[in-house]
Every structure is written in C-alpha cells, then in structure tokens.
Amino acid sequence: MRIRLDLDYDGTDFHGWARQGDSDLRTVQKVLEDNLGMVLRAPVELTVAGRTDAGVHAAGQVAHFDIPRESLQQRSIDGDPTKLVRRLSRLLPEDIRVHGVNYAPEGFDARFSALRRHYVYRITTHPAGPLPTRVRDTAAWPKPVDIQAMQTAADVLIGLHDFVAFCKAKPNASTVRELQEFTWHDVSTPTEPQLYEAHVVADAFCWSMVRSLVGSCMAVGEGRRAGDFTAQLLTATERSPDVPVAPAKGLSLVGVDYPDDDQLRARAEETRAVRGALPGAP
C-alpha cells in the first residue's frame, strides 16, 4: 500500500528534511520515519516532494511511503489511515504536524508526479526587526527596499532558463528550471509594517535557488545592485559569488501541485526521464 502524507513543519530546530545517513542529527525525515515506524510497527522510508534545507519551513509539504496492508489493520487504525492524524499529533513534536494521511492514488509519487512547487519567502525591512511571534519564519533585511524595482528584477527570471548562477553546485545535476511565478507583495499591517512576501513557483528548484533568487532581488531593491543584475546572472555559466543568499528562516514550502489521478504515473515517468537522480532541494 502507498500512503500519501500532507504535512507542515517549523524548520528552525531541524537540520533540514533529509535523514543524514545513520547519524542522530534531528531531521524532519528521521523524526517522522521513526514515529511512523513505531506506530505502524514496520520500517518506513519517506519520499518527499521538495527536500528543504536546514531552517526552511513547510506548510503544505507532501511525502509518500509504502507499507504492507497488514500494518494498517491494527485496531486503532482499522484500515483507515486518516486515523493516524490525531494519533500522530499526540506523538510528534509540536514543530511537525501531519494534517493528512490517505491511501495514495495509483501511480502517485510525491516527488516525480509533482507538477510544480510553491514557496513563500517572508521578509521585513523594519529597523526593529521581525515581530517576535513571527521571528522564526520571518527574515530581516537591514535596509529599506523598492518593491517595484524588485518586481522588475524578478520578471526577467520567468520562464525556462539555466539558473546555474543561483544554484549551489551539485555534480552532474541540471540547473535548467522553468520559473512559473516570481511575484513580490507588500503584506505590511499596522502590527508588521515594512513586511514583504515573495511568491515563487517552479516545476522544480535546485539547491538554494529560491533563497538566491530572493537575495538577488533584495540587493536590487535596496539599490546595492543595478536593475539588470538578475538579467546578467542569467547569462552566467557557473554559480555566482555575487548572489546574496537570503536567510533560510524566511522560506516556506507552501504547496505542491499534482496532475489528475490518471496522469500521475505518466508525469512521474516523464520527470524521472528528465530529472533522474537530481535532488530537488530549493
């Protein structure tokens, strides 16, 4: 049986998503696999839609695992995986929440069936820094910024490009991606003035890409870089040391889109052919 998980986490106190071999490093994958394995009394190995770095959050992450049917027949679950939501909420630490546990449709692969990933980056330029109750998921930038200049710098990045300048190098991994949305929003309130959000959507992201996209736009918005800075970066043939990488804490994976059920297998095969062994960390 394949099970689909819909989950959220505060990445502050995790070393990212991925289990680090046999080490005891506290990662989301390790804590989740250990707890699921205990409840289901069977080894659990998760495949995730978007591997997130240390400090990066999720409010809409998706994963899947395969489990023998019998593991779900125990009395408290009785073949109904949705019962695991409340059970896990009592077991898991409060910085992980599993809000959906369902049988996955035929052909579903959390990673390879995904059409696109949605990220939000939350950042304030207020001199006093972020609101304390949001300091774990809001980054601070020391200087005021011009949101129009940032949007112009973002617009040139839309479409299919080689984002090598924005990606941490990974041996023989393609850095060609299709950036489908990159919009800046002033979401200031009286309680949180000078607050901005970037909404970033792509088929997939390479390592550190979203934080680099955000950092480069902030540098333009602050006036430290010229308006054509991002366009210049698109012509680079290797990672650029000039790109400021925005802090992890501002970044949240907020959604993963999948095709209709009858397209899931085909999508997975298509992506595997293109991405193959490519890791998907933003």
Added chain:
Amino acid sequence: MRIRLDLDYDGTDFHGWARQGDSDLRTVQKVLEDNLGMVLRAPVELTVAGRTDAGVHAAGQVAHFDIPRESLQQRSIDGDPTKLVRRLSRLLPEDIRVHGVNYAPEGFDARFSALRRHYVYRITTHPAGPLPTRVRDTAAWPKPVDIQAMQTAADVLIGLHDFVAFCKAKPNASTVRELQEFTWHDVSTPTEPQLYEAHVVADAFCWSMVRSLVGSCMAVGEGRRAGDFTAQLLTATERSPDVPVAPAKGLSLVGVDYPDDDQLRARAEETRAVRGALPGAP
C-alpha cells in the same frame, strides 16, 4: 524626561511581564530594563499598560519610564530617542522588539492614561493541532466548536459587570470591568483550517480574565456547557472553579488606546482614583 515605548514580545520563554523582585527570573520587564539601563547608563523602571502573564504575547504593548535629559545626549542618541529602535534591535533578544521610542506627551502614563486594552486569542480545533510555525502563539482545543454558540455566549458578557467568576482572586482588588468588545471570528485558511480568533476589548482586565472568558465560550461552543453558562457566571459572587482557563500561548495584547494628548493627565487621575493599586494582568 518621560519616554514612551511601543513594543512586542513572544511570551513563550518569559515568566510574564513583571520583574520578580531581585530574582533572576527571565521576565520581559527585567530584560528590557537591564538593556535600557545599560544603553542609557541610568537606572530604568518601566510602567506598563497591561501586565501579561507567563506565556502571553504582545504585539502593541506600551510602557513608559522617566530618565534624566542628559542620558539622551550621548553621541549615538543625540537627544533623539527614536535612534534607540535600531540600537535596541541589535541588543535585545529576538523575542522582544521595541518598535517605538518617543518623548511621551505631557501627563502621559502608560497604565493610568489608557482608555482600553485590545487582546486577540488565537485557537485551532484541527485534530492535527496548530501549524508548526504558529504553534507558539496558537492554542489547541481538542473538539470542534460552534462559533455561533460561542458568539451568543460572548454577547451576554458585554457591558459593565462584576467579572469575579472569571478573575483570579487578588486581595481588595475590584473585579468590576467594562467589557467593550468580545467577538469570535473564523479566520481559517487552506493552510490553517478550523482556526478562530476572539477579539476582546475592555477598559482594563483583571488577572486571568481574558483566558477565562475564552475558555468558558469554548466550553459552550464545544457543547460541554449549556448556552446560558456565561450568563450564569455573571451572577457568581466568587471565582468559579467551573471556568476552563484557555492556555496562555493563544493570547496576545495587540493594542492600547489613549485619549488625545490634552486628556492624558485627566484620564490618569480619573483611573487612579478608581483603580488605585489595582494590578492590571489579564
């Protein structure tokens, strides 16, 4: 010189607002007074608009302190207290933010000049619990609730009443208050379903009053208490053990209203006459 501070804090890791005598207990007042005293090279004693309990947050707290004029003449401040905002943001821990430092108007008293205090209580009934990035300022309630029933239970509490049933006892302190607003809002989003906010406004609150008002409405909303539960409580002559006190983490002080500057002194005198030594913790 009197200085007005506008500030915010995440109450999770504080033992409330008030300094605990000479103890080293980490309170908001102690951390703030110690840092201000260091920067201004003079003892600082804060008077606050609303003393908050351990675990309670603020996004709009107000305080004042008196300081010799010379303390503000040092080179980095140069008589302009607003320069303390950025200075304090570098000094203070990230769970306190001072977003306003200004000369207080003539006659201003953060506590006695206040007209009313605004609180928000944030709570979810989702079986998976709060979104992890909001778990520090969102309470969890195990059962679904009927928001209409909660609103009806809240409506009867509006006006001038003796809220003794809802207040932790304090020797010779009046529990008569004027509850000016108590409204329930469904603020659910796809990311945070089954999420509610109570907006509570009063001239002042007695100890633990807001959390008791919220807890009693939740008990009605969940169906554990009849619809006339809150009306019954208004007839009580002492604190009621039946009132569930909602967890501190859901509560935030979000604003304090003051009269126009020319009314500040009169308001302070009026309130002192009524409240006198009354502590103002919600």
